[in-house]
Amino acid sequence: xxxxxxxxxAARASELVPLLKKxxxxxxxxxxxxxxxxxxxxxxxxxxxRVPHRYGGYESDMNTVVDVISExxxxxxxxxxxxxxxxxxxxxxxxxPDEVQDEVFADPDVRVSGILSPTAVGxxxxxxxxxxxxxxxxxxxxxxxxxxxxxVRATPDGGFEPIMVAxxxxxxxxxxxxxxxxxxGTGSVTTIAQDVFVPESRxxxxxxxxxxxxxxxxxxxxxxxxxxxxxxxxxxxxxVALGLAKAAKDAFFExxxxxxxxxxxxxxxxxxxxxxLQVAEATTKIDEAEFHAYRxxxxxxxxxxxxxEWTLEERARVRLDMGAVCLRAKEAVDILNTASGGxxxxxxxxIQRIERDIQTVNLHAIMHPNxxxxxxxRILCGLEPNTHYI
Numbered sequence: 001x002x003x004x005x006x007x008x009x010a011a012r013a014s015e016l017v018p019l020l021k022k023x024x025x026x027x028x029x030x031x032x033x034x035x036x037x038x039x040x041x042x043x044x045x046x047x048x049x050r051v052p053h054r055y056g057g058y059e060s061d062m063n064t065v066v067d068v069i070s071e072x073x074x075x076x077x078x079x080x081x082x083x084x085x086x087x088x089x090x091x092x093x094x095x096x097p098d099e100v101q102d103e104v105f106a107d108p109d110v111r112v113s114g115i116l117s118p119t120a121v122g123x124x125x126x127x128x129x130x131x132x133x134x135x136x137x138x139x140x141x142x143x144x145x146x147x148x149x150x151x152v153r154a155t156p157d158g159g160f161e162p163i164m165v166a167x168x169x170x171x172x173x174x175x176x177x178x179x180x181x182x183x184x185g186t187g188s189v190t191t192i193a194q195d196v197f198v199p200e201s202r203x204x205x206x207x208x209x210x211x212x213x214x215x216x217x218x219x220x221x222x223x224x225x226x227x228x229x230x231x232x233x234x235x236x237x238x239x240v241a242l243g244l245a246k247a248a249k250d251a252f253f254e255x256x257x258x259x260x261x262x263x264x265x266x267x268x269x270x271x272x273x274x275x276x277l278q279v280a281e282a283t284t285k286i287d288e289a290e291f292h293a294y295r296x297x298x299x300x301x302x303x304x305x306x307x308x309e310w311t312l313e314e315r316a317r318v319r320l321d322m323g324a325v326c327l328r329a330k331e332a333v334d335i336l337n338t339a340s341g342g343x344x345x346x347x348x349x350x351i352q353r354i355e356r357d358i359q360t361v362n363l364h365a366i367m368h369p370n371x372x373x374x375x376x377x378r379i380l381c382g383l384e385p386n387t388h389y390i
Contacts, residue, residue: 003058004045006067012044013071020075024353027078027185031178032142037079042109046072046083050091052219055105057090059224061304062232062297066239070293073243074250077357078185080240085139085186088233089114092148094225095214096166097201104146104166113140113169114148116233116366116389118162118206120193122153128199129153131165134175139188144169147191150206162206162388165198172196182360210388212310227304230389231318235296237367238322242293244358245286245329251350252279252336259341269339278339285332289325296321315390316379323372326362333358 004012023034041047049065051057060068065087073080089112093104104110120133135149147167152160175190204215212228219225259269266272296318303310337344337355344351361367366389375385 003053003060006061006064009045009049009058009060009064010067010071013046013068016040016044016046016072017075020072020079021350024076024078024185024350025347027076028347028353031176031184032187033079033082033140033185037076038111038143041079041083047086047090047109047111050087050094050224051105052094052101052222052224054218055101056108057105059222061223062227062235062300063294065236066242066293066297069236069239070243070246073240074247076185077240077244077247077354077361078183080243081183081186081237081357081361082140082143084237084240085113086111086144088236089144089146089148091224091232092164092229093146093166094216094219094222095164095204095209095229097215098218100166100201101216101218107145110146111140111144112146112148113138113144116150118150118152120149120151121160122151122163122165122198122203124154125197128197129165129203131167131193131196131198134190134192136177136190137188138191139186141169141172141189141191142174142187147172153203164204164206164209166202167193167196167198180360182356182358184356206388210390223301223304226307227300228310228315231296231300231303231310231315234318234322234366235293235300237361237364238293238296238325241326241329241358241361241367242286242289244354244361245282245289245332248333248336248351248354248358249279249282249286251354252282252340255340255344255349255351259343262341269341275339278335282332282335285328285335289328289332292321292324292328312385312390313379316376316385319372319390320376322367323369323376326358326367326372327369330358330362 023037026034048057049060069080069084115135120131122129122131153163155161173192178189256270260267261269269275337351340351
């Protein structure tokens with residue numbers, strides 16, 4: 001059976017927007033996605049985008065992923081962010097040996113979450129490592145079955161080697177500490193590993209992973225797995241910011257016809273010149289965000305299709321594109337939120353949630369606009385990058 005087309009998957013995502021909007025407040029209140037939201041995502045094949053064909057997945061290209069996730073964010077930023085993390089982590093499983101993939105994808109509805117911060121330590125033992133540590137911001141982990149997490153492994157010389165590990169969530173402790181101002185519905189709780197044994201087959205050295213090397217034989221010729229990890233991950237989450245900006249525009253125009261500007265003579269906000277300036281400026285920024293999101297997606301797809309080597313500038317440019325999307329999206333949301341009036345502070349009005357969500361996205365360590373601008377500027381000035389995550 002062939003995978004759905006880009007247009008078909010984007011249409012499925014669009015059809016889910018009303019449900020996501022309806023469930024967004026419940027997701028915020030419960031600090032995780034409602035089960036009917038998860039079921040709808042599964043039923044529509046949204047979580048198969050980055051799963052290998054042999055497990056019933058679609059191996060969707062990056063432009064499709066951006067289409068789908070940005071559309072989901074028009075309904076609920078938390079749902080879109082969770083799907084982005086599940087998509088990246090499912091893709092990551094495809095870097096592990098084929099027998100590990102067989103284990104993880106034995107359940108066709110498996111959800112895989114993941115963390116990139118190496119905040120746990122593995123001590124070598126016969127056949128693998130014993131892992132101890134914790135990971136904060138573990139999105140969707142309460143509704144996932146597997147985790148692909150970063151850690152470090154102790155080496156004989158007394159140092160540490162960064163690694164990625166695949167762990168069943170059933171072997172981790174959950175700390176329900178996700179009490180936040182934004183992306184509240186993502187359930188990004190803390191998980192703890194306490195003396196968890198990880199077999200050698202479920203360990204990947206981080207260095208080769210970041211350079212596009214993996215241990216899967218069956219995925220070696222797949223376009224999906226000829227792309228580097230960081231450009232793939234960065235472009236995926238970029239779609240959330242783009243979709244939130246579009247959601248803000250939707251939310252503003254839905255309320256516009258019935259709003260007056262209090263304490264002025266304007267009986268309709270749409271008659272005020274300031275409104276014309278605000279919506280035009282916000283739309284321009286959304287267009288700019290869209291340019292950067294799809295420029296990154298096009299580059300990931302082109303490199304994957306050709307197998308061409310990435311230059312350092314190209315890798316840094318994807319980080320720049322991500323930062324630019326976050327910055328322009330936040331600027332657009334800020335404008336529309338400011339124009340939405342005092343009644344928009346009620347939690348039943350979407351614009352205030354969208355404002356909090358885009359602020360949270362912009363504070364993410366990898367996505368922070370200033371960090372990404374600095375990184376790209378360093379490369380342009382002929383300096384070495386100040387991070388391995390590129």
